Amino acid sequence: MRMLEVQDLNVRYGVVRAVLDASLHVDEGELVVVVGANGAGKSSLLRAVVGLNKHRGQIEFGGRQITGLRAEQRVKRGLTLVPEGRHIFGRMSVLENLQVAHWGATTNLAAEIAGVFERFPRLEERKHQTAATLSGGEQQMLALSRALIRHPRLLMLDEPSMGLAPKIVAQMFEIIEEINAAGTSVLLIEQNARMALSIAHRGYLMETGTLSGGGDARVMLEDERLHEAYFGKS
Numbered sequence: 001m002r003m004l005e006v007q008d009l010n011v012r013y014g015v016v017r018a019v020l021d022a023s024l025h026v027d028e029g030e031l032v033v034v035v036g037a038n039g040a041g042k043s044s045l046l047r048a049v050v051g052l053n054k055h056r057g058q059i060e061f062g063g064r065q066i067t068g069l070r071a072e073q074r075v076k077r078g079l080t081l082v083p084e085g086r087h088i089f090g091r092m093s094v095l096e097n098l099q100v101a102h103w104g105a106t107t108n109l110a111a112e113i114a115g116v117f118e119r120f121p122r123l124e125e126r127k128h129q130t131a132a133t134l135s136g137g138e139q140q141m142l143a144l145s146r147a148l149i150r151h152p153r154l155l156m157l158d159e160p161s162m163g164l165a166p167k168i169v170a171q172m173f174e175i176i177e178e179i180n181a182a183g184t185s186v187l188l189i190e191q192n193a194r195m196a197l198s199i200a201h202r203g204y205l206m207e208t209g210t211l212s213g214g215g216d217a218r219v220m221l222e223d224e225r226l227h228e229a230y231f232g233k234s
């Protein structure tokens, strides 16, 4: 089943055209990645899908049009974005961050928190610690847990590897792969093209607002053109 279908999406900031007629889809159970350089328009694309910036075009989620819905209505339907920079509450403890993320959900809070701690024992060890004092990797785990505690149907991740040490980046990608294997569809945006493609089913390339590709991620990994432009440092 089609989880997300985006057609001819456009985002502009005044005269800057950040996303140009972008079309992409994510099927149920898929892990799809959008790779591309800094400033290519990847964040603008994700923010538009979740309803955080003005956009034109068609967005269908779970077979229904969501184009006219506000961000909170889109989130209620199971679309979740973990933004770049994590957006956790720095002065609150790990536990409080999870409690706040669960507000309004109908599931059992204690069971959900137990589930988070099972996946991330490190967060349990630090449950009373203020979030701002966690390491970058731990903060990213917390941000991810805040999204997962609501059981999204589609998890969208904006540069989860940003600012993390290489060893932690590898762990982060493993975790994303596991989350997807457990049944959550994932749309991942990354500059770290090689690593992201190595865990994805399909990939798109974003270049100055224009999206291309959409094919098998393994084939993209072999693409010489991408090697030169995007795999150099990763």
Ligand code: ATP
Binding pocket: 013, 016, 017, 018, 036, 037, 038, 039, 040, 041, 042, 043, 044, 045, 084, 191
């Ligand atoms: P990054 O890796 O830095 O997040 P990106 O690929 O996600 O890059 P965007 O952040 O979507 O790219 O930016 C796309 C273009 O739109 C860039 O030229 C950027 O400068 C511009 N832009 C982004 N946000 C705004 C804004 N709020 N106002 C004006 N221009 C913006």
